Amino acid sequence: MEKIVINGGHRLRGEVAISGAKNAAVALVAATILCDEPCVIENLPEISDIAICLRIFKAMGADVQIINKHTIRFDTTRIREPKVPYELARSMRASSYFLGTLLGRFHEAYVPLPGGCDLGDRPIDQHLKAFSVLGATDDIQNGCVHVKADALVGGQIFFDFNTVGGTMNAIFAAVKAQGLTIIENAAKEPHIVDLANFLNSMGADIRGAGTDVIKIRGVEYLKGITYAVIPDQIEAGTYMVAAAASRGDVLITNVIPKHLESITAKLRTIGVSVEEFDESVRVCATDGLFIKTNIKTMPHPGFPTDMQPQMSTLLTLAEGTSTVVDDIFDNRFRYASELRRMSADIQVKGTVATITGVKRLTGAPVRATDLRAGAAMVIAGLAAEGTTEISDIYHIERGYEGIVEKLSALGADIKKVYVPSDDELAVSV
């Protein structure tokens, strides 16, 4: 088993470049299924979620050419059947995007049920509601969601609540449907806007992405293009918090500062200096306790749930008591018990965490319970006295390109090590 080992207490200093956004990239890659010609995506992050997407594509018969480690040419015109292989798709939540893209192209899709995940139950009722507005029926066959439509015809979709995946899937299904689709109460995250820009560059007619109402007029043909994924808002936010937690001074480049506003505002409240430039931000923090604050996660432009574990970790070092409310998913505080091992004072009741600051965190063996929880453990390890050993790091590798290399270059004492698991040790005895 691989682990990340951190000897804490080193200030991060220097410059780090942010990779392409995971949550935009998985949507753009899936969207290539709708393109009638080969297309090239640049600035793809080198993370395991994208690697799984590529394996799914290859298994479905698409031609995937790696031009360089961040640039890939996709020819999905060779896909003949709207079926996603079972085992591969189950390892990736965003595989539900294949429902919308295959439905949009073939008017039919079989995709393994996403099921629950580390964040709790992940239903897709809103996705299916959107498809049904456009004329699709759905049923379950052999563990797969099966959606089918004789024809896709535009209509008015009203989401009951904000859903990123539901909005993505509604766009996928509507982009080549007949007539006008209106999505009300749409998600407004930067990756929704990136998807709309990607499809519009191919010739789609999508207006209003980034607002509550998205209007899509169906088109028949989407042409091949070359397009670069936006920078990752959450990776950038994670390095901002890491810089602060280590009392460092870091210039974070290749970012869109507008996407970081809610994170920047919280950091400033906590007493961290954040300077904004055109495509970079500089984060500096000095010694002493941070200032307590309260956080409530919200859909964009509110404070993102994907930054909650990292920012809560910083609050374990703030004077006084902070309250953090995160009810977007059921299970977003599983990292709290890991932080307690590191001397943090964090108590969780349901969707509310109460954090009372301590003077120092101490290194300990901890687990990455999910992707962002794993990022929080890295941040805690950088700030802590002593050695932190993080297991289950495959979660972290789903969404952070080269995190060990990037943090080492900033001066962290961090490395990835291979440690035989108890089972492997038992076999070798």
Ligand code: EPU
């Ligand atoms: N929900 C339903 N029914 C639906 C769809 C969603 O009940 O049909 C619920 C979810 O269970 C959740 C809430 O609505 O409680 C919001 O879910 P949403 O659909 O917005 O989330 P998602 O599309 O599954 C994406 C990101 C997540 C991020 C959330 C919220 C991708 C691939 N994933 O998930 O990213 O936390 O939006 O912003 O874009 C991560 O990157 O670590 C991550 C978990």
